[in-house]
Amino acid sequence: MKQIKYQTSCSKDRLGEIRHFVSQQLQELPINDIEKNQIILAIDEACANAIIHGNNCDENKQLNVILHIEDTNIDIEISDVGQYDPETDKITTPDPILDALSCSRKGGLGLPLIHRIMDTVNFYRKDKVHVCSLSKRFKRD
């Protein structure tokens, strides 16, 4: 098992660097480009939520990404000390896609994407730390 940590600041400008870091770690895995891109996307969405909604893009705050990678699965932990509205981590409508389309809304698609990509999605608080925990078992061709 490989465990890698990445620490960065809560700025939207860091998202590209986070994706690059994750992409490098996934390079050797026996999964195709589509599945790699989906995992990168799920992590990007969770980090963007943490940066924007949890930390109001405050560059003085830190965001931690930990990847636990095995040949068959990946576990991801994204943590920060942001202040979250309790609704941020929930899908509050039965059909968020239809809802976004009918309200011409820009937001609300990130969390549904994370849920469609990952096998398990959990949010919890450990003392002052907000944690987003994601896991996925890789498909075998």
Added chain:
Amino acid sequence: MKIDQNLLPNGLLLLSIDGDLDASSSMLMDEVIVDALQNQQYQILINCGRLNYISSAGLGVFVSHRDSLLQQNGALVFYNMNERVYNIFELLGLHNIFNIVPNEHDARKFFAYETN
């Protein structure tokens, strides 16, 4: 991310996206479409040949302007989309909502049929 804009002689607006359309660059995409709406350019071709990556923030921009364009008999037509980006549209079922065609020829044809 960079967006090249080209107003074609038949009034179609061609936008070529180069790079990653994510939470940090989606505002630029939004500004470009808002400007197009203000200039009454409702028929928009989007060349995705150099669009490397899209996240929900990018998808959200297209979702948010879809109705305004439809109300003006316009639309967004995407073409040259790579498999990774198409797959993200698919994950949310948006490949059935938006017009995604293989190439520029088909994208132009889409509006020719729409107008006639």
